[in-house]
Amino acid sequence: MTCRQTSTGPRHTSGPHIVESAPPLSLREIFTRFWPYAKPYRWFLWLTLPFIVVAPAIDTARIWLFKVIVDEVLVPRDFGPFWWIALSYVGLTLLAGAIGYGDRYLASWVGGKFILSLRTRLFSHLQGLSLDFFERRPLGDMISRLTSDVAAIESFVLSGIGDALAYILRIVYFAGALLYIQWELALVSLIVAPLFWFVPQHFARVIRRASRERRRRSGSISSVAEESFSNAALVQAYNRQDAETDRFERENLGNFEAHMMSTRARALLSPLVSLAGVISGLMVIGAGVWMLSKGRLSLGELLVFLTYLGGLYGPIRGLGRLSTSIYAASAAAERIAEFQDEKPSVYDRPDALSLRHAHGLIEFENVSFRYPHSPQNALTDVTFRVEPGETLALVGPSGAGKSTIFKLLLRFYDPTAGAIRLDGHDLRNLRVHALREHIAVLLQEALVFDATVRENIAYGRPNATDDEIVRAAKAADAHEFIAGLPNGYETVVGQKGRRLSGGQRQRIAIARAMIRDAPILILDEPTSDLDPESGHRVLEPLRRLMSGRTTIIISHNLMTVREATAILVLKEGRVIEEGAHADLVTRGGTYAALYRLCQDHDAASTIPVSGPGPHQKLAP
Numbered sequence: 001m002t003c004r005q006t007s008t009g010p011r012h013t014s015g016p017h018i019v020e021s022a023p024p025l026s027l028r029e030i031f032t033r034f035w036p037y038a039k040p041y042r043w044f045l046w047l048t049l050p051f052i053v054v055a056p057a058i059d060t061a062r063i064w065l066f067k068v069i070v071d072e073v074l075v076p077r078d079f080g081p082f083w084w085i086a087l088s089y090v091g092l093t094l095l096a097g098a099i100g101y102g103d104r105y106l107a108s109w110v111g112g113k114f115i116l117s118l119r120t121r122l123f124s125h126l127q128g129l130s131l132d133f134f135e136r137r138p139l140g141d142m143i144s145r146l147t148s149d150v151a152a153i154e155s156f157v158l159s160g161i162g163d164a165l166a167y168i169l170r171i172v173y174f175a176g177a178l179l180y181i182q183w184e185l186a187l188v189s190l191i192v193a194p195l196f197w198f199v200p201q202h203f204a205r206v207i208r209r210a211s212r213e214r215r216r217r218s219g220s221i222s223s224v225a226e227e228s229f230s231n232a233a234l235v236q237a238y239n240r241q242d243a244e245t246d247r248f249e250r251e252n253l254g255n256f257e258a259h260m261m262s263t264r265a266r267a268l269l270s271p272l273v274s275l276a277g278v279i280s281g282l283m284v285i286g287a288g289v290w291m292l293s294k295g296r297l298s299l300g301e302l303l304v305f306l307t308y309l310g311g312l313y314g315p316i317r318g319l320g321r322l323s324t325s326i327y328a329a330s331a332a333a334e335r336i337a338e339f340q341d342e343k344p345s346v347y348d349r350p351d352a353l354s355l356r357h358a359h360g361l362i363e364f365e366n367v368s369f370r371y372p373h374s375p376q377n378a379l380t381d382v383t384f385r386v387e388p389g390e391t392l393a394l395v396g397p398s399g400a401g402k403s404t405i406f407k408l409l410l411r412f413y414d415p416t417a418g419a420i421r422l423d424g425h426d427l428r429n430l431r432v433h434a435l436r437e438h439i440a441v442l443l444q445e446a447l448v449f450d451a452t453v454r455e456n457i458a459y460g461r462p463n464a465t466d467d468e469i470v471r472a473a474k475a476a477d478a479h480e481f482i483a484g485l486p487n488g489y490e491t492v493v494g495q496k497g498r499r500l501s502g503g504q505r506q507r508i509a510i511a512r513a514m515i516r517d518a519p520i521l522i523l524d525e526p527t528s529d530l531d532p533e534s535g536h537r538v539l540e541p542l543r544r545l546m547s548g549r550t551t552i553i554i555s556h557n558l559m560t561v562r563e564a565t566a567i568l569v570l571k572e573g574r575v576i577e578e579g580a581h582a583d584l585v586t587r588g589g590t591y592a593a594l595y596r597l598c599q600d601h602d603a604a605s606t607i608p609v610s611g612p613g614p615h616q617k618l619a620p
């Protein structure tokens with residue numbers, strides 16, 4: 001039976017702005033930032049270079065063959081040279097095919113490797129960030145950056161460069177051929193060329209803004225979907241399906257509008273470019289016919305001239321398109337860069353100690369703490385000491401700062417003032433990894449991975465043997481129910497352990513803490529999620545787990561709190577009472593009042609530690 005106030009404010013908020021825009025970066029900054037990820041593969045990029053250089057040259061030659069056919073076969077009606085021309089044509093086409101294959105294969109390989117390394121390193125960087133980062137960021141947006149944004153950058157850093165080079169070379173070859181055939185005609189035709197460059201520039205800004213908005217919206221779409229599905233039970237119980245759909249549609253609509261904005265710009269651009277193409281084509285035909293009549297140009301030359309000219313607009317337009325797709329990629333890059341710039345608020349000092357063996361003496365000395373971006377202290381001037389093997393119970397109303405003490409002890413954050421020590425070492429002088437090795441944690445909601453029971457227990461110590469796992473499960477009173485599962489220890493528990501009951505999950509978590517065999521134990525209301533009976537069942541395994549370890553426990557359970565060596569009563573982040581159970585009861589302060597209040601209702605097993613509130617409800 002529990003006796004506690006359970007009124008926490010609404011956590012589920014759904015503002016219109018789920019994901020903020022990332023700070024803008026220049027193209028140059030983006031390139032220097034992401035090039036290092038491609039650098040290991042630069043030799044393969046060099047390898048693609050000959051392909052990029054040769055492919056447009058082959059095209060140039062193929063078009064030239066057309067002139068030869070017209071001038072040597074068609075106009076004189078002479079079948080003689082046909083065969084060698086045809087043979088060259090087929091040969092060049094085969095060569096172009098082979099080169100295209102090699103180029104595409106290498107480019108995909110390098111691009112894939114680039115994405116692989118960037119994505120893995122970004123993930124590993126995120127793993128190293130402090131907890132507050134994850135508390136601040138919508139999960140769906142993080143996933144969207146890790147997946148689609150990473151892929152978008154590749155087109156900027158790698159394929160973008162390759163394509164640009166290929167376009168430029170094609171332009172150079174074709175323009176060269178034009179000049180070679182008839183330089184005056186070439187000059188006439190190239191008059192409009194600058195238009196192809198300057199017109200797209202004008203649209204680039206619109207497209208870049210639209211691209212940013214699209215990336216941001218795509219993060220929001222993932223966030224809404226993730227939040228909605230992971231709270232499916234809440235959504236259905238409160239009949240909020242339609243509201244969730246509206247929220248989802250709203251973000252999609254934003255994405256759609258941004259998409260239309262860039263489409264408008266692109267769609268306007270395309271006819272403008274075509275118009276310029278038509279104008280210069282007509283000018284060439286006009287001038288070309290005149291030259292033909294004057295005998296300064298052969299028919300074949302005029303025809304291939306027009307072909308080269310037509311072929312020229314493709315790559316020019318391609319360059320324009322590339323610049324807009326680079327803006328899309330750069331919007332993605334900005335979102336990745338924002339994450340890369342996040343620094344963990346907790347890190348190892350260069351001379352940090354890696355404590356091999358800890359006794360488990362914990363001291364808080366005048367510790368004050370304020371969460372980042374929070375106006376007031378969560379803890380103020382907290383001092384206490386827990387000797388090795390002893391148990392300290394934390395008691396106090398909701399929001400008093402109990403869980404915050406745990407977060408500081410695990411060094412998810414460093415205190416704003418004061419010091420926390422383990423075996424006399426300030427936590428800031430210890431390596432974060434080494435510190436956490438000595439601590440086992442059990443939380444209100446038992447966290448499990450979608451893996452087998454065995455893997456979930458071994459999470460506490462990955463090199464544990466099967467024997468040790470079974471022993472831990474037995475000590476946690478979990479062996480029996482595990483043996484009854486369809487595949488025993490090999491049963492997969494489902495995401496968040498949905499296929500297990502709350503009590504079963506908690507006993508697996510106890511087994512995990514057991515196998516970690518750490519000198520320090522942190523228990524944050526380990527029985528509060530359970531019904532009285534299952535709560536009672538985990539008490540015995542909990543006691544076994546606690547014996548011989550320094551334990552700090554937040555609990556509303558009479559048994560565990562009363563057995564504690566000392567009890568710390570917190571209120572609004574300050575210690576207001578401290579002492580053993582009997583002391584505190586006789587002292588007649590806050591603790592005694594809470595204790596009496598609960599005893600009135602339920603003398604058997606629980607006390608209120610969350611304080612009496614106006615809406616206090618007691619479980620039957």
Ligand SMILES: Nc1ncnc2c1ncn2[C@@H]1O[C@H](COP(=O)(O)OP(=O)(O)OP(=O)(O)O)[C@@H](O)[C@H]1O
Nearest residue numbers: 135371372374378397398399400401402403404405
């Ligand atoms: N990540 C955070 N960022 C900002 N403020 C926070 C954060 N986490 C907790 N707080 C604030 O710090 C205070 C202490 O919170 P804490 O979680 O330690 O309370 P608690 O005693 O564990 O409460 P409960 O019994 O409800 O679990 C609260 O006022 C809370 O709003």
Ligand SMILES: [Mg+2]
Nearest residue numbers: 402403404524
């Ligand atoms: Mg808490």
